[in-house]
Amino acid sequence: MPLSISLTxxxxxxxxxxxxxRATLLDVLRERIGLTGTKKGCDRGxxxxxxxxxxxxRVNSCLSLAMSMDGADVTTxxxxxxxxxxxxxQAAFIEHDGFQCGYCTPxxxxxxxxxxxxxxAGDDPERIREGMSGxxxxxxxxxxxxxxxxxxxxxxxxxxxxxxxx
Amino acid sequence: MNLFDYVRPASLSEAIAAGSxxxxxxxAGGTNLLDLMKAGVxxxxxxxxxxxxxxxxxxxxxxxxxxxxGAMVRNSDLARDPSFAASFPAVxxxxxxxxxxxxxxxxxxxxxxxxxxxxxxxxxxxSACNRRESGAGCDAIGGETHxxxxxxxxETCIATxxxxxxxxxxxxxxxxxxxxxxxxxxxxxADFHMLPDETSPGGADxxxxxxxxxLRLPAEAAAFAGNSRYLKLRERTSYAFALVSAAAMLRMxxxxxxxxxxxxxxxxxxxxxxxxxEELLNxxxxxxxxxxxxxxxxxxxxxxxxxxAHKIDLAKxxxxxxxxxxxxxxxxxxxxxxxxxxxxxxxxxAHA
Ligand SMILES: Cc1cc2nc3c(=O)[nH]c(=O)nc-3n(C[C@H](O)[C@H](O)[C@H](O)COP(=O)(O)OP(=O)(O)OC[C@H]3O[C@@H](n4cnc5c(N)ncnc54)[C@H](O)[C@@H]3O)c2cc1C
Ligand code: SF4
Ligand code: FES
Ligand code: FES
Numbered sequence: 001m002p003l004s005i006s007l008t009x010x011x012x013x014x015x016x017x018x019x020x021x022r023a024t025l026l027d028v029l030r031e032r033i034g035l036t037g038t039k040k041g042c043d044r045g046x047x048x049x050x051x052x053x054x055x056x057x058r059v060n061s062c063l064s065l066a067m068s069m070d071g072a073d074v075t076t077x078x079x080x081x082x083x084x085x086x087x088x089x090q091a092a093f094i095e096h097d098g099f100q101c102g103y104c105t106p107x108x109x110x111x112x113x114x115x116x117x118x119x120x121a122g123d124d125p126e127r128i129r130e131g132m133s134g135x136x137x138x139x140x141x142x143x144x145x146x147x148x149x150x151x152x153x154x155x156x157x158x159x160x161x162x163x164x165x166x
Numbered sequence: 167m168n169l170f171d172y173v174r175p176a177s178l179s180e181a182i183a184a185g186s187x188x189x190x191x192x193x194a195g196g197t198n199l200l201d202l203m204k205a206g207v208x209x210x211x212x213x214x215x216x217x218x219x220x221x222x223x224x225x226x227x228x229x230x231x232x233x234x235x236g237a238m239v240r241n242s243d244l245a246r247d248p249s250f251a252a253s254f255p256a257v258x259x260x261x262x263x264x265x266x267x268x269x270x271x272x273x274x275x276x277x278x279x280x281x282x283x284x285x286x287x288x289x290x291x292x293s294a295c296n297r298r299e300s301g302a303g304c305d306a307i308g309g310e311t312h313x314x315x316x317x318x319x320x321e322t323c324i325a326t327x328x329x330x331x332x333x334x335x336x337x338x339x340x341x342x343x344x345x346x347x348x349x350x351x352x353x354x355x356a357d358f359h360m361l362p363d364e365t366s367p368g369g370a371d372x373x374x375x376x377x378x379x380x381l382r383l384p385a386e387a388a389a390f391a392g393n394s395r396y397l398k399l400r401e402r403t404s405y406a407f408a409l410v411s412a413a414a415m416l417r418m419x420x421x422x423x424x425x426x427x428x429x430x431x432x433x434x435x436x437x438x439x440x441x442x443x444e445e446l447l448n449x450x451x452x453x454x455x456x457x458x459x460x461x462x463x464x465x466x467x468x469x470x471x472x473x474x475a476h477k478i479d480l481a482k483x484x485x486x487x488x489x490x491x492x493x494x495x496x497x498x499x500x501x502x503x504x505x506x507x508x509x510x511x512x513x514x515x516a517h518a
Contacts, residue, residue, distance in 0.1 A: 003172070021172035021213065024200070044201050045269055057242075057271045063200045064272065067172045068193060068215050111268065118267075120246075126502040133404035134266025 005070040010079025025069050026050045026061035037077035037106045048135030051107040052076050058114030077106035092152035100139035108135045112149045123150050167203045174215040184214045186347050186375030192216050195272035198281045206291045231385030237276030237378045255496045256334040256394035263398045263505035264330040266405050276378035283325035297367040311472025318434040323367035324471035326432045334413035336437035337429035338387040346376030359436035368435050390415035397488040398505040408432040410481040414488035423447050440464035452493035461485045
């Protein structure tokens with residue numbers, strides 16, 4: 001029986017035929033759908049470079065069996081910006097030097113988006129660092145990453161307040 | 167990774183029928199199974215996806231007051247459930263000290279119980295390992311034994327069980343519910359992971375085809391909520407397995423310990439319930455000297471399985487400090503660094 005899955009990725013539906021069941025969500029995103037923003041670091045759940053949102057929750061796409069993700073709503077780094085307007089987390093990473101080589105950055109940003117949505121860390125740098133500990137950065141841009149997450153979270157909350165007032 | 171068939175049964179009975187076939191493996195979050203398949207350690211011929219089975223994702227209170235957690239509840243959802251975390255704070259703390267936020271969002275209750283050891287020789291198909299292949303031998307002995315057992319090991323296997331979640335569960339008398347081809351079965355979590363003996367490396371008490379359906383915490387377990395801690399020593403601050411860990415829970419009666427429940431993690435092939443230490447604490451006053459005696463009792467009979475004698479001392483210190491923290495009271499809010507030895511909550515001394 002030929003295998004296939006259907007995914008909604010960044011709002012677009014993709015029906016993806018698979019040769020066999022071994023593909024991970026990471027492989028499907030990169031190799032089949034052509035979204036190479038999501039990175040393969042360790043491929044074993046140990047670095048966070050492959051972080052995406054599945055149904056709004058951050059997960060490691062390298063340990064997600066694609067077949068099991070059939071029907072899922074996936075957001076990748078390519079789905080954050082609105083045209084030329086960067087997502088507040090993306091803008092904050094640039095402003096606060098949240099990266100050097102950039103390899104871990106898509107995973108860091110997706111993880112930060114997930115962390116902010118979870119809404120538990122507040123602006124305590126220690127809670128942010130702990131909440132982001134699933135994303136390693138070999139360039140050690142950690143101080144910038146922490147500052148970027150705190151700043152982006154504040155701006156998103158302000159924008160939300162303004163939207164409510166309007 | 168080898169080729170395999172993938173099935174996604176619609177009902178528990180269909181899943182059990184598929185999972186009873188030789189070479190079949192259940193897939194939950196996949197965070198351990200896929201890792202083992204990539205390493206060439208697990209090579210199932212059939213992967214049975216149980217993530218969409220109905221009815222396994224609930225947290226409920228039963229009529230006898232016990233709490234029942236479906237096997238498919240994700241680790242992060244359980245830790246964040248306000249009523250669960252209020253009743254069983256050390257379980258929530260242990261969950262939040264494990265792996266990373268991404269992994270906890272995928273990892274399930276059943277998968278966490280069933281996760282395999284992190285013994286590096288188990289993970290390397292080129293090494294001899296009795297746990298992978300019965301009778302092959304054990305390359306860990308005489309090798310790198312930093313993470314290995316100091317309690318309950320034999321020459322057959324010196325590996326530890328790596329779960330944080332299971333440690334407070336063992337202390338709280340949790341029960342594992344299973345369903346298989348021959349019907350349903352309950353096993354106390356403290357007996358679920360079997361120790362090695364002279365011939366067998368031990369492992370989980372799960373028969374072919376059986377699925378863990380739920381975990382139950384007895385009503386009495388919530389009585390420890392006011393004085394419950396989990397403490398986990400790691401080689402980095404976060405996102406690392408335990409070197410040693412301890413769950414300490416006290417039911418206080420004024421200034422006296424009415425009842426103590428204690429378990430140690432990463433010291434044996436199962437979460438290690440420390441009954442002798444509990445007995446010593448029941449009715450005692452919580453002070454440094456009593457806690458130190460309890461820690462001695464907990465590690466009674468411990469012996470290094472290689473170059474890891476330091477783990478015995480570390481386990482005593484971690485337990486002493488966990489008891490000190492538990493006596494000071496469960497913090498109102500989950501610490502910023504759950505279960506961390508770097509957290510200075512409750513004024514506990516940094517070096518117990
Ligand atoms: C980088 C990394 C760091 C980690 N750090 C920690 C840590 O610090 N502390 C910690 O405790 N854990 C840690 N883990 C392990 C993690 O907790 C487990 O991988 C996870 O709990 C497994 O759950 P799962 O649902 O993904 O299981 P799966 O990978 O889907 O399954 C694991 C095993 O359980 C079986 N299984 C699953 N569900 C059932 C069921 N209901 N009935 C019967 N069998 C079942 C499967 O067949 C398989 O053999 C870490 C993992 C990684 C990759
Ligand atoms: S300690 Fe156990 S798991 Fe590790 S190599 Fe020896 S038999 Fe295998
Ligand atoms: S590539 Fe997935 S965690 Fe490293
Ligand atoms: S920016 Fe280089 S790894 Fe993080």
